[in-house]
Amino acid sequence: MREFAVRLLQLDRRFIFVLMSVVTVLPLLYPLGLPVRISPETRQLYDTLERLPERSVVLLSLDFDPASKPELYPMTVSLLRHAFARNLRVVALTLWPAGTSMAESAVTHGAEEAGKRDGTDYVFLGYGPGEANAIINIGQSLTNAFPTDYAGRKTEALPVLEGVRSLRDIDYALSLSAGFPGLDTWYVYGKEKYGFELGGGCTAVSAPKFYPLLQTGQITGLLGGLRGAAEYETLLNQAGKATAGMDAQSATHFLIIGLIIVCNVCYLLSGRKE
Amino acid sequence: MSLETLCGAWLAVGLSLCIYSFLYRDNPFFKLGEHIFVGASVGYLLVITYHEVMLKKLAVPLIEQHEWRLIIPLILGLLLLARFLPRLAWTSRLTFAFILGVSSGVAIPRLLSSFVLQQVQGTLKPLVTVGPAGISFGLAELNTVLILIGVVSVLVYFFFSVEHTGSVRRVARVGSCFLMISFGAAFGYTVMARMSLLIGRFDELILYATPEYGYATVWLLGLVTGGLVWWQRRVRQAETQAPPDGAE
Numbered sequence: 001m002r003e004f005a006v007r008l009l010q011l012d013r014r015f016i017f018v019l020m021s022v023v024t025v026l027p028l029l030y031p032l033g034l035p036v037r038i039s040p041e042t043r044q045l046y047d048t049l050e051r052l053p054e055r056s057v058v059l060l061s062l063d064f065d066p067a068s069k070p071e072l073y074p075m076t077v078s079l080l081r082h083a084f085a086r087n088l089r090v091v092a093l094t095l096w097p098a099g100t101s102m103a104e105s106a107v108t109h110g111a112e113e114a115g116k117r118d119g120t121d122y123v124f125l126g127y128g129p130g131e132a133n134a135i136i137n138i139g140q141s142l143t144n145a146f147p148t149d150y151a152g153r154k155t156e157a158l159p160v161l162e163g164v165r166s167l168r169d170i171d172y173a174l175s176l177s178a179g180f181p182g183l184d185t186w187y188v189y190g191k192e193k194y195g196f197e198l199g200g201g202c203t204a205v206s207a208p209k210f211y212p213l214l215q216t217g218q219i220t221g222l223l224g225g226l227r228g229a230a231e232y233e234t235l236l237n238q239a240g241k242a243t244a245g246m247d248a249q250s251a252t253h254f255l256i257i258g259l260i261i262v263c264n265v266c267y268l269l270s271g272r273k274e
Numbered sequence: 275m276s277l278e279t280l281c282g283a284w285l286a287v288g289l290s291l292c293i294y295s296f297l298y299r300d301n302p303f304f305k306l307g308e309h310i311f312v313g314a315s316v317g318y319l320l321v322i323t324y325h326e327v328m329l330k331k332l333a334v335p336l337i338e339q340h341e342w343r344l345i346i347p348l349i350l351g352l353l354l355l356a357r358f359l360p361r362l363a364w365t366s367r368l369t370f371a372f373i374l375g376v377s378s379g380v381a382i383p384r385l386l387s388s389f390v391l392q393q394v395q396g397t398l399k400p401l402v403t404v405g406p407a408g409i410s411f412g413l414a415e416l417n418t419v420l421i422l423i424g425v426v427s428v429l430v431y432f433f434f435s436v437e438h439t440g441s442v443r444r445v446a447r448v449g450s451c452f453l454m455i456s457f458g459a460a461f462g463y464t465v466m467a468r469m470s471l472l473i474g475r476f477d478e479l480i481l482y483a484t485p486e487y488g489y490a491t492v493w494l495l496g497l498v499t500g501g502l503v504w505w506q507r508r509v510r511q512a513e514t515q516a517p518p519d520g521a522e
Contacts, residue, residue, distance in 0.1 A: 017297045024469075024476050070474020071467065097322040098315065127326040136380065148330060188388045189380070204467035208460045215421075216396025218388070225463065226470040245473040252469045 005269035008262070016259065023255045027247035034250055036243060041214055042231040045199045045221025046082070048172060054087045056171040057164055059196075061186060062106065064178035065098035068203050072176045073106065074229040074242035075201040079174060080110030082236055089160050090122040091170075093146070095134055095181040100127045104150055118151070120159045126150035131181040135189040139167040167194035175200040176223075183210060187218060201228055275486065283482045287490045290475055291498045301505055303498055397425050424452040 052058070060079065064072045083090050090111075094103040107124045116122050125146040128134035137145035142164060143155050155161055163169060173196050175183040183200040191198040197220050202210055204225025213219045223232055226249055229242035292307030332348060335341040353369045356362040399418045403410045430442060431449030438446050483491035 014298065020472075021476075024472055025480070028473070028477055028480055067471075070477070071470045097319050097326070100322050100326065126330075127322060129323070129327045129331065132380070147335060152330075184388075188384045192384055192388055204463045204470060207463050208456070212393060212396070216392060218392055218396075225466055226473070227466065241474075241477065245470065245477065248473045248476070249466065249469055252472075253466070256465060 002269055002271060005266035008266045009270060020252060020255060023251045024248050027251045028244065031244060032247045034247055036230045036234045036246055038231050038235060041222040041224070042228055042235065045223060046232065046235045048197060048199060048220050049082050049086060049088070052086065052088055052171055055089055057089045057091060057169065058083050059170045059173040060090055060092045061173065061175040062092060062094045062099060062103035063096050063175055063182045065096050066102055068178035069102065070245070071203050071226050071229065072178060072201060074226070074240055075176050075223050075232065076106045077110060077240060078229060078232040078236055078238070080107065081114065081238060084110065084114035084116050084121070091125065091160065091164065092122065093125040093128050095128050095131060095185070097127050097129070119153065123155070123158055123160045124150045125155070132185050132189045135181070135186060139190060139194045142166055167196055170196045172197045172199065177202050177206070179206065183219065184213070187213060280487065283487045284490045284494070287479060287482045288494045290479060291494055295498055295502055298502060301502060303501060397421055423448065428452050
Protein backbone atom coordinates (compact mmCIF):
# COMPACT_ATOMS: atom_id res chain seq x y z
CA MET A 1 0.00 0.00 0.00
CA ARG A 2 2.82 2.35 0.94
CA GLU A 3 4.58 1.67 -2.34
CA PHE A 4 1.38 2.38 -4.27
CA ALA A 5 0.92 5.67 -2.36
CA VAL A 6 4.51 6.71 -3.13
CA ARG A 7 4.03 5.90 -6.83
CA LEU A 8 0.81 7.86 -6.91
CA LEU A 9 2.55 10.87 -5.36
CA GLN A 10 5.22 10.67 -8.06
CA LEU A 11 2.64 10.55 -10.86
CA ASP A 12 3.43 12.83 -13.80
CA ARG A 13 1.40 16.02 -13.40
CA ARG A 14 0.38 15.78 -17.06
CA PHE A 15 -1.98 12.93 -16.11
CA ILE A 16 -3.81 15.44 -13.92
CA PHE A 17 -4.00 17.89 -16.84
CA VAL A 18 -5.55 15.19 -19.05
CA LEU A 19 -7.97 14.22 -16.28
CA MET A 20 -8.94 17.86 -15.79
CA SER A 21 -9.55 18.31 -19.52
CA VAL A 22 -11.78 15.25 -19.67
CA VAL A 23 -13.76 16.33 -16.60
CA THR A 24 -14.21 19.81 -18.13
CA VAL A 25 -15.21 18.68 -21.63
CA LEU A 26 -17.68 15.92 -20.68
CA PRO A 27 -20.23 18.14 -18.85
CA LEU A 28 -19.97 20.67 -21.70
CA LEU A 29 -20.89 17.95 -24.21
CA TYR A 30 -23.43 16.21 -21.96
CA PRO A 31 -24.90 18.80 -19.53
CA LEU A 32 -25.98 17.48 -16.13
CA GLY A 33 -28.37 20.33 -15.36
CA LEU A 34 -27.26 20.79 -11.76
CA PRO A 35 -29.39 23.36 -9.90
CA VAL A 36 -28.10 26.93 -9.48
CA ARG A 37 -28.94 28.53 -6.13
CA ILE A 38 -29.35 32.30 -6.04
CA SER A 39 -27.09 34.12 -3.58
CA PRO A 40 -28.34 37.23 -1.71
CA GLU A 41 -25.81 39.51 -3.45
CA THR A 42 -27.03 38.47 -6.91
CA ARG A 43 -30.65 38.86 -5.81
CA GLN A 44 -29.82 42.34 -4.48
CA LEU A 45 -28.45 43.46 -7.84
CA TYR A 46 -31.42 41.99 -9.70
CA ASP A 47 -33.91 43.64 -7.32
CA THR A 48 -32.20 47.02 -7.64
CA LEU A 49 -32.55 46.91 -11.44
CA GLU A 50 -36.15 45.71 -11.06
CA ARG A 51 -37.04 48.65 -8.80
CA LEU A 52 -35.81 51.31 -11.24
CA PRO A 53 -38.60 53.16 -13.07
CA GLU A 54 -38.72 52.99 -16.88
CA ARG A 55 -36.22 55.20 -18.75
CA SER A 56 -33.95 55.38 -15.69
CA VAL A 57 -30.29 55.69 -16.58
CA VAL A 58 -28.02 52.71 -16.01
CA LEU A 59 -24.31 53.22 -16.49
CA LEU A 60 -22.55 50.02 -17.51
CA SER A 61 -18.79 50.15 -17.29
CA LEU A 62 -17.29 47.11 -18.99
CA ASP A 63 -13.89 47.15 -17.32
CA PHE A 64 -12.37 43.98 -18.70
CA ASP A 65 -10.51 42.64 -21.71
CA PRO A 66 -10.82 39.36 -23.64
CA ALA A 67 -8.72 37.54 -21.00
CA SER A 68 -11.70 37.66 -18.61
CA LYS A 69 -14.37 37.10 -21.26
CA PRO A 70 -15.56 33.66 -20.01
CA GLU A 71 -16.56 35.13 -16.65
CA LEU A 72 -17.63 38.68 -17.42
CA TYR A 73 -19.12 38.47 -20.91
CA PRO A 74 -22.10 36.30 -19.80
CA MET A 75 -22.76 38.89 -17.05
CA THR A 76 -22.71 41.66 -19.66
CA VAL A 77 -25.22 39.80 -21.83
CA SER A 78 -27.57 39.13 -18.89
CA LEU A 79 -27.40 42.67 -17.49
CA LEU A 80 -28.07 44.17 -20.93
CA ARG A 81 -31.01 41.82 -21.46
CA HIS A 82 -32.45 42.79 -18.09
CA ALA A 83 -31.92 46.53 -18.55
CA PHE A 84 -33.40 46.53 -22.05
CA ALA A 85 -36.33 44.35 -20.98
CA ARG A 86 -37.07 46.87 -18.19
CA ASN A 87 -36.86 49.68 -20.79
CA LEU A 88 -33.96 51.41 -19.03
CA ARG A 89 -31.54 53.72 -20.79
CA VAL A 90 -28.07 52.16 -21.00
CA VAL A 91 -24.92 54.26 -21.08
CA ALA A 92 -22.00 51.91 -21.68
CA LEU A 93 -18.28 52.59 -21.64
CA THR A 94 -15.00 50.91 -20.80
CA LEU A 95 -11.96 51.97 -18.80
CA TRP A 96 -9.89 49.18 -20.36
CA PRO A 97 -8.47 50.00 -23.80
CA ALA A 98 -8.02 46.34 -24.75
CA GLY A 99 -11.70 45.66 -24.14
CA THR A 100 -13.10 48.41 -26.34
CA SER A 101 -14.12 46.39 -29.41
CA MET A 102 -15.47 43.53 -27.33
CA ALA A 103 -17.52 45.92 -25.19
CA GLU A 104 -18.91 47.66 -28.26
CA SER A 105 -19.82 44.33 -29.84
CA ALA A 106 -21.54 43.12 -26.64
CA VAL A 107 -23.62 46.28 -26.28
CA THR A 108 -24.57 46.36 -29.97
CA HIS A 109 -25.59 42.70 -30.03
CA GLY A 110 -27.59 43.07 -26.81
CA ALA A 111 -29.41 46.10 -28.19
CA GLU A 112 -30.11 44.47 -31.57
CA GLU A 113 -31.51 41.42 -29.78
CA ALA A 114 -33.86 43.65 -27.75
CA GLY A 115 -34.72 45.89 -30.71
CA LYS A 116 -33.30 49.04 -29.09
CA ARG A 117 -32.20 52.14 -30.99
CA ASP A 118 -28.65 53.45 -30.81
CA GLY A 119 -28.54 56.97 -29.40
CA THR A 120 -32.11 56.83 -28.11
CA ASP A 121 -32.20 53.76 -25.87
CA TYR A 122 -28.51 53.16 -25.44
CA VAL A 123 -25.10 54.58 -26.25
CA PHE A 124 -21.59 53.18 -26.22
CA LEU A 125 -19.20 55.97 -25.28
CA GLY A 126 -16.02 54.02 -25.95
CA TYR A 127 -12.78 53.98 -23.98
CA GLY A 128 -12.36 56.49 -21.18
CA PRO A 129 -8.61 57.08 -20.70
CA GLY A 130 -7.07 58.00 -17.37
CA GLU A 131 -8.42 55.24 -15.12
CA ALA A 132 -9.58 57.00 -11.93
CA ASN A 133 -9.31 60.39 -13.64
CA ALA A 134 -11.82 59.24 -16.23
CA ILE A 135 -14.35 58.61 -13.45
CA ILE A 136 -13.66 62.01 -11.87
CA ASN A 137 -14.08 63.58 -15.32
CA ILE A 138 -17.43 61.90 -15.89
CA GLY A 139 -18.42 62.95 -12.38
CA GLN A 140 -17.83 66.58 -13.29
CA SER A 141 -19.31 66.51 -16.78
CA LEU A 142 -20.16 63.52 -18.91
CA THR A 143 -20.21 65.52 -22.13
CA ASN A 144 -16.79 66.99 -21.37
CA ALA A 145 -15.35 63.56 -20.61
CA PHE A 146 -16.94 62.13 -23.75
CA PRO A 147 -17.62 64.96 -26.25
CA THR A 148 -18.40 62.25 -28.81
CA ASP A 149 -19.50 58.65 -28.47
CA TYR A 150 -17.68 55.65 -29.98
CA ALA A 151 -19.40 56.24 -33.32
CA GLY A 152 -18.24 59.86 -33.33
CA ARG A 153 -21.63 61.53 -32.68
CA LYS A 154 -21.82 64.52 -30.35
CA THR A 155 -23.02 63.28 -26.95
CA GLU A 156 -24.79 66.58 -26.19
CA ALA A 157 -27.30 65.88 -28.92
CA LEU A 158 -28.08 62.26 -28.02
CA PRO A 159 -31.64 61.65 -26.71
CA VAL A 160 -30.40 58.79 -24.50
CA LEU A 161 -28.33 61.31 -22.49
CA GLU A 162 -31.14 63.80 -22.05
CA GLY A 163 -30.95 65.10 -18.48
CA VAL A 164 -27.68 63.29 -17.84
CA ARG A 165 -24.96 65.84 -17.17
CA SER A 166 -22.74 63.96 -14.73
CA LEU A 167 -22.57 60.91 -12.48
CA ARG A 168 -25.08 62.56 -10.14
CA ASP A 169 -27.75 61.92 -12.77
CA ILE A 170 -27.06 58.19 -12.98
CA ASP A 171 -29.65 56.00 -11.28
CA TYR A 172 -27.57 52.85 -11.06
CA ALA A 173 -23.97 52.31 -12.10
CA LEU A 174 -22.60 48.84 -12.73
CA SER A 175 -18.96 47.98 -13.21
CA LEU A 176 -17.98 44.57 -14.52
CA SER A 177 -14.40 44.51 -13.46
CA ALA A 178 -11.42 42.26 -14.02
CA GLY A 179 -8.99 44.34 -11.96
CA PHE A 180 -7.84 47.95 -11.88
CA PRO A 181 -9.59 50.17 -12.85
CA GLY A 182 -12.82 48.48 -11.87
CA LEU A 183 -15.56 48.27 -9.31
CA ASP A 184 -13.48 49.56 -6.41
CA THR A 185 -12.21 52.47 -8.53
CA TRP A 186 -15.80 53.38 -9.35
CA TYR A 187 -16.61 53.25 -5.64
CA VAL A 188 -13.65 55.31 -4.44
CA TYR A 189 -13.67 58.01 -7.13
CA GLY A 190 -17.31 57.88 -8.17
CA LYS A 191 -19.88 56.81 -5.62
CA GLU A 192 -18.08 58.30 -2.63
CA LYS A 193 -18.32 61.78 -4.13
CA TYR A 194 -21.30 61.73 -6.47
CA GLY A 195 -23.56 59.49 -4.41
CA PHE A 196 -25.14 57.23 -7.02
CA GLU A 197 -26.17 53.61 -6.47
CA LEU A 198 -23.31 51.24 -7.39
CA GLY A 199 -23.20 47.50 -8.00
CA GLY A 200 -21.30 45.24 -10.30
CA GLY A 201 -19.68 42.02 -11.20
CA CYS A 202 -16.14 40.76 -10.96
CA THR A 203 -13.93 37.80 -11.71
CA ALA A 204 -13.95 35.11 -9.04
CA VAL A 205 -10.32 35.95 -8.17
CA SER A 206 -11.27 39.45 -7.04
CA ALA A 207 -14.63 38.56 -5.45
CA PRO A 208 -13.29 38.18 -1.86
CA LYS A 209 -12.06 41.79 -1.83
CA PHE A 210 -15.53 43.11 -2.68
CA TYR A 211 -17.44 41.22 0.02
CA PRO A 212 -16.41 43.70 2.76
CA LEU A 213 -17.83 46.52 0.58
CA LEU A 214 -21.02 44.54 0.13
CA GLN A 215 -21.26 43.74 3.84
CA THR A 216 -21.08 47.41 4.82
CA GLY A 217 -23.58 48.45 2.14
CA GLN A 218 -20.98 50.42 0.21
CA ILE A 219 -22.02 48.59 -2.96
CA THR A 220 -25.47 47.27 -3.86
CA GLY A 221 -25.28 43.83 -5.39
CA LEU A 222 -22.39 41.76 -6.65
CA LEU A 223 -21.99 39.04 -9.24
CA GLY A 224 -18.95 36.92 -8.39
CA GLY A 225 -17.38 35.06 -11.30
CA LEU A 226 -19.08 32.49 -13.52
CA ARG A 227 -21.31 31.46 -10.61
CA GLY A 228 -22.70 35.00 -10.29
CA ALA A 229 -23.35 35.11 -14.04
CA ALA A 230 -25.14 31.74 -13.91
CA GLU A 231 -27.28 32.93 -10.99
CA TYR A 232 -28.29 36.02 -12.94
CA GLU A 233 -29.17 33.93 -15.99
CA THR A 234 -31.31 31.74 -13.72
CA LEU A 235 -33.10 34.80 -12.32
CA LEU A 236 -33.84 35.97 -15.86
CA ASN A 237 -34.94 32.46 -16.88
CA GLN A 238 -32.53 32.67 -19.79
CA ALA A 239 -29.94 29.93 -19.50
CA GLY A 240 -26.80 30.94 -21.37
CA LYS A 241 -23.06 30.31 -21.46
CA ALA A 242 -22.62 30.71 -17.70
CA THR A 243 -25.33 28.20 -16.78
CA ALA A 244 -23.90 25.74 -19.31
CA GLY A 245 -20.46 26.20 -17.76
CA MET A 246 -21.61 25.61 -14.17
CA ASP A 247 -21.83 21.82 -14.63
CA ALA A 248 -18.22 21.77 -15.78
CA GLN A 249 -17.33 24.11 -12.92
CA SER A 250 -18.88 21.76 -10.35
CA ALA A 251 -17.24 18.71 -11.96
CA THR A 252 -13.77 20.28 -11.88
CA HIS A 253 -14.28 21.36 -8.27
CA PHE A 254 -15.22 17.79 -7.32
CA LEU A 255 -12.09 16.55 -9.08
CA ILE A 256 -9.87 19.06 -7.27
CA ILE A 257 -11.38 18.19 -3.89
CA GLY A 258 -10.94 14.50 -4.71
CA LEU A 259 -7.31 15.04 -5.72
CA ILE A 260 -6.58 16.98 -2.52
CA ILE A 261 -8.05 14.14 -0.42
CA VAL A 262 -6.22 11.42 -2.39
CA CYS A 263 -2.90 13.31 -2.18
CA ASN A 264 -3.24 13.81 1.56
CA VAL A 265 -4.14 10.17 2.16
CA CYS A 266 -1.21 9.05 -0.01
CA TYR A 267 1.07 11.43 1.85
CA LEU A 268 0.04 9.93 5.18
CA LEU A 269 0.34 6.37 3.87
CA SER A 270 3.78 7.04 2.40
CA GLY A 271 5.04 7.97 5.87
CA ARG A 272 6.98 10.98 4.57
CA LYS A 273 8.33 13.45 7.08
CA GLU A 274 8.73 16.31 4.56
CA MET B 275 -20.59 32.28 -42.55
CA SER B 276 -18.17 34.97 -43.65
CA LEU B 277 -14.59 34.14 -44.53
CA GLU B 278 -13.52 36.66 -41.88
CA THR B 279 -15.33 34.75 -39.10
CA LEU B 280 -13.98 31.43 -40.34
CA CYS B 281 -10.39 32.70 -40.45
CA GLY B 282 -10.83 34.22 -36.98
CA ALA B 283 -12.08 30.88 -35.62
CA TRP B 284 -9.17 28.93 -37.11
CA LEU B 285 -6.67 31.47 -35.83
CA ALA B 286 -8.24 31.48 -32.34
CA VAL B 287 -8.20 27.67 -32.17
CA GLY B 288 -4.64 27.44 -33.45
CA LEU B 289 -3.31 29.99 -30.97
CA SER B 290 -5.26 28.47 -28.04
CA LEU B 291 -3.81 25.04 -28.79
CA CYS B 292 -0.31 26.52 -29.18
CA ILE B 293 -0.62 28.08 -25.71
CA TYR B 294 -2.09 24.92 -24.16
CA SER B 295 0.81 22.89 -25.60
CA PHE B 296 2.89 24.37 -22.75
CA LEU B 297 1.15 21.89 -20.44
CA TYR B 298 3.28 19.21 -22.13
CA ARG B 299 6.47 21.28 -21.86
CA ASP B 300 7.96 24.51 -23.18
CA ASN B 301 8.04 24.24 -26.99
CA PRO B 302 8.22 26.33 -30.19
CA PHE B 303 4.41 26.27 -30.66
CA PHE B 304 3.93 27.88 -27.24
CA LYS B 305 6.59 30.48 -27.99
CA LEU B 306 4.93 31.29 -31.32
CA GLY B 307 1.53 31.78 -29.63
CA GLU B 308 3.07 33.80 -26.81
CA HIS B 309 4.94 36.16 -29.16
CA ILE B 310 1.91 36.68 -31.38
CA PHE B 311 -0.19 37.46 -28.30
CA VAL B 312 2.29 40.02 -26.98
CA GLY B 313 2.71 41.66 -30.39
CA ALA B 314 -1.02 41.77 -31.15
CA SER B 315 -1.86 43.14 -27.67
CA VAL B 316 0.67 45.96 -27.93
CA GLY B 317 -0.38 46.78 -31.49
CA TYR B 318 -4.05 46.85 -30.54
CA LEU B 319 -3.40 49.05 -27.50
CA LEU B 320 -1.41 51.48 -29.64
CA VAL B 321 -4.18 51.76 -32.22
CA ILE B 322 -6.92 52.22 -29.60
CA THR B 323 -4.87 54.79 -27.69
CA TYR B 324 -4.06 56.70 -30.89
CA HIS B 325 -7.65 56.72 -32.12
CA GLU B 326 -9.56 57.12 -28.84
CA VAL B 327 -7.16 59.40 -26.98
CA MET B 328 -4.72 61.17 -29.28
CA LEU B 329 -7.24 61.84 -32.03
CA LYS B 330 -10.65 62.03 -30.34
CA LYS B 331 -9.64 63.63 -27.04
CA LEU B 332 -6.72 65.79 -28.13
CA ALA B 333 -6.19 66.48 -31.83
CA VAL B 334 -9.82 66.96 -32.90
CA PRO B 335 -10.89 69.24 -29.98
CA LEU B 336 -7.63 71.21 -30.22
CA ILE B 337 -7.50 71.72 -33.99
CA GLU B 338 -11.17 71.76 -34.97
CA GLN B 339 -12.81 73.20 -31.85
CA HIS B 340 -9.87 75.36 -30.73
CA GLU B 341 -9.96 74.15 -27.12
CA TRP B 342 -6.67 75.81 -26.24
CA ARG B 343 -6.65 74.56 -22.63
CA LEU B 344 -5.69 71.14 -24.01
CA ILE B 345 -2.25 72.56 -24.78
CA ILE B 346 -1.36 72.13 -21.09
CA PRO B 347 -1.78 68.31 -21.01
CA LEU B 348 -0.17 68.17 -24.46
CA ILE B 349 2.94 69.96 -23.18
CA LEU B 350 3.01 67.84 -20.02
CA GLY B 351 2.77 64.70 -22.16
CA LEU B 352 5.53 65.87 -24.50
CA LEU B 353 7.77 66.63 -21.51
CA LEU B 354 7.60 62.93 -20.60
CA LEU B 355 9.31 62.15 -23.91
CA ALA B 356 12.17 64.45 -22.91
CA ARG B 357 13.50 61.46 -20.92
CA PHE B 358 15.10 60.34 -24.19
CA LEU B 359 17.09 63.60 -24.53
CA PRO B 360 19.81 63.69 -21.87
CA ARG B 361 20.09 67.51 -21.83
CA LEU B 362 16.36 68.02 -21.40
CA ALA B 363 15.61 64.92 -19.34
CA TRP B 364 15.10 67.01 -16.19
CA THR B 365 11.98 68.64 -17.67
CA SER B 366 10.13 65.31 -17.49
CA ARG B 367 10.26 65.69 -13.71
CA LEU B 368 7.71 68.50 -14.00
CA THR B 369 5.19 66.08 -15.45
CA PHE B 370 6.02 63.40 -12.90
CA ALA B 371 5.65 65.96 -10.10
CA PHE B 372 2.26 66.98 -11.49
CA ILE B 373 1.10 63.35 -11.77
CA LEU B 374 2.33 62.42 -8.29
CA GLY B 375 0.93 65.54 -6.66
CA VAL B 376 -2.51 65.32 -8.22
CA SER B 377 -2.76 61.55 -7.80
CA SER B 378 -1.81 61.66 -4.12
CA GLY B 379 -4.10 64.58 -3.43
CA VAL B 380 -7.04 62.88 -5.07
CA ALA B 381 -6.38 59.33 -3.90
CA ILE B 382 -5.36 59.59 -0.23
CA PRO B 383 -8.55 61.16 1.21
CA ARG B 384 -10.82 59.02 -0.98
CA LEU B 385 -9.03 55.76 -0.15
CA LEU B 386 -8.97 56.55 3.57
CA SER B 387 -12.65 57.29 3.54
CA SER B 388 -13.62 54.25 1.42
CA PHE B 389 -11.44 51.54 2.85
CA VAL B 390 -10.76 52.67 6.42
CA LEU B 391 -13.48 54.96 7.78
CA GLN B 392 -16.44 53.32 6.02
CA GLN B 393 -15.13 49.85 6.89
CA VAL B 394 -14.65 50.79 10.55
CA GLN B 395 -18.16 52.22 10.57
CA GLY B 396 -19.43 48.93 9.12
CA THR B 397 -17.65 46.98 11.85
CA LEU B 398 -19.00 49.06 14.72
CA LYS B 399 -22.60 47.85 14.63
CA PRO B 400 -24.78 47.10 17.69
CA LEU B 401 -24.19 43.56 18.91
CA VAL B 402 -27.83 43.17 19.94
CA THR B 403 -31.04 44.72 18.65
CA VAL B 404 -33.09 46.62 21.20
CA GLY B 405 -36.73 47.01 20.13
CA PRO B 406 -40.19 47.33 21.65
CA ALA B 407 -40.18 43.57 22.28
CA GLY B 408 -36.92 43.79 24.22
CA ILE B 409 -33.42 42.69 23.37
CA SER B 410 -33.06 40.25 20.49
CA PHE B 411 -30.06 38.36 19.12
CA GLY B 412 -30.44 36.80 15.68
CA LEU B 413 -28.25 35.61 12.81
CA ALA B 414 -27.45 39.19 11.74
CA GLU B 415 -26.18 39.99 15.23
CA LEU B 416 -24.17 36.75 15.28
CA ASN B 417 -22.58 37.89 12.03
CA THR B 418 -21.68 41.22 13.64
CA VAL B 419 -20.11 39.44 16.62
CA LEU B 420 -18.07 37.19 14.29
CA ILE B 421 -16.84 40.20 12.32
CA LEU B 422 -15.88 41.97 15.55
CA ILE B 423 -14.01 38.92 16.88
CA GLY B 424 -12.29 38.51 13.51
CA VAL B 425 -11.19 42.14 13.25
CA VAL B 426 -9.94 42.37 16.85
CA SER B 427 -8.10 39.03 16.84
CA VAL B 428 -6.43 39.67 13.46
CA LEU B 429 -5.33 43.12 14.67
CA VAL B 430 -3.85 41.46 17.78
CA TYR B 431 -2.09 38.89 15.56
CA PHE B 432 -0.32 41.75 13.73
CA PHE B 433 0.43 43.69 16.95
CA PHE B 434 4.10 43.01 17.59
CA SER B 435 4.78 45.58 20.34
CA VAL B 436 3.64 43.06 22.95
CA GLU B 437 5.08 39.57 23.26
CA HIS B 438 2.60 36.92 22.09
CA THR B 439 2.26 34.97 25.34
CA GLY B 440 -0.65 34.03 27.56
CA SER B 441 -4.01 35.53 26.61
CA VAL B 442 -2.46 37.65 23.80
CA ARG B 443 -1.17 34.44 22.23
CA ARG B 444 -4.59 32.80 22.47
CA VAL B 445 -6.30 35.80 20.83
CA ALA B 446 -3.60 35.91 18.15
CA ARG B 447 -4.23 32.19 17.47
CA VAL B 448 -7.89 32.99 16.87
CA GLY B 449 -6.78 35.77 14.50
CA SER B 450 -4.53 33.30 12.72
CA CYS B 451 -7.55 30.97 12.23
CA PHE B 452 -9.57 33.82 10.73
CA LEU B 453 -6.68 34.60 8.39
CA MET B 454 -6.40 30.94 7.32
CA ILE B 455 -10.12 30.84 6.55
CA SER B 456 -9.87 34.02 4.47
CA PHE B 457 -6.83 32.68 2.59
CA GLY B 458 -8.71 29.44 1.93
CA ALA B 459 -11.73 31.33 0.61
CA ALA B 460 -9.52 33.49 -1.59
CA PHE B 461 -7.74 30.39 -2.95
CA GLY B 462 -11.08 28.67 -3.59
CA TYR B 463 -12.25 31.68 -5.58
CA THR B 464 -8.96 31.69 -7.50
CA VAL B 465 -9.43 28.04 -8.46
CA MET B 466 -12.99 28.86 -9.54
CA ALA B 467 -11.73 31.74 -11.70
CA ARG B 468 -9.07 29.65 -13.41
CA MET B 469 -11.54 26.86 -14.07
CA SER B 470 -13.98 29.39 -15.53
CA LEU B 471 -11.34 30.52 -17.99
CA LEU B 472 -10.62 26.92 -18.96
CA ILE B 473 -14.34 26.22 -19.40
CA GLY B 474 -14.76 29.34 -21.54
CA ARG B 475 -11.92 28.31 -23.80
CA PHE B 476 -13.05 24.68 -24.06
CA ASP B 477 -16.56 25.87 -24.82
CA GLU B 478 -15.26 27.74 -27.85
CA LEU B 479 -12.96 24.89 -28.89
CA ILE B 480 -15.98 22.57 -28.88
CA LEU B 481 -17.96 25.10 -30.93
CA TYR B 482 -15.17 25.35 -33.49
CA ALA B 483 -14.99 21.55 -33.76
CA THR B 484 -18.31 21.54 -35.61
CA PRO B 485 -18.67 21.11 -39.42
CA GLU B 486 -19.81 24.75 -39.64
CA TYR B 487 -16.26 25.84 -38.79
CA GLY B 488 -14.63 23.14 -40.93
CA TYR B 489 -13.68 21.00 -37.87
CA ALA B 490 -11.06 23.63 -36.99
CA THR B 491 -10.34 22.20 -33.51
CA VAL B 492 -9.96 18.63 -34.77
CA TRP B 493 -7.59 19.50 -37.63
CA LEU B 494 -5.48 21.91 -35.61
CA LEU B 495 -5.33 19.59 -32.58
CA GLY B 496 -3.93 16.92 -34.88
CA LEU B 497 -1.49 19.38 -36.41
CA VAL B 498 -0.21 20.70 -33.07
CA THR B 499 0.04 17.17 -31.59
CA GLY B 500 1.89 15.93 -34.68
CA GLY B 501 4.17 18.96 -34.54
CA LEU B 502 4.91 18.32 -30.86
CA VAL B 503 5.78 14.66 -31.54
CA TRP B 504 8.10 15.67 -34.41
CA TRP B 505 9.75 18.39 -32.31
CA GLN B 506 10.18 16.02 -29.34
CA ARG B 507 11.87 13.43 -31.58
CA ARG B 508 14.22 16.07 -32.95
CA VAL B 509 15.13 17.23 -29.44
CA ARG B 510 15.84 13.63 -28.37
CA GLN B 511 17.97 13.02 -31.47
CA ALA B 512 19.95 16.19 -30.78
CA GLU B 513 20.46 15.11 -27.16
CA THR B 514 21.75 11.64 -28.12
CA GLN B 515 24.08 13.08 -30.79
CA ALA B 516 25.47 15.82 -28.53
CA PRO B 517 28.83 15.04 -26.85
CA PRO B 518 28.67 14.41 -23.08
CA ASP B 519 29.49 17.30 -20.75
CA GLY B 520 33.19 18.10 -20.62
CA ALA B 521 34.03 16.16 -23.84
CA GLU B 522 35.70 18.03 -26.68
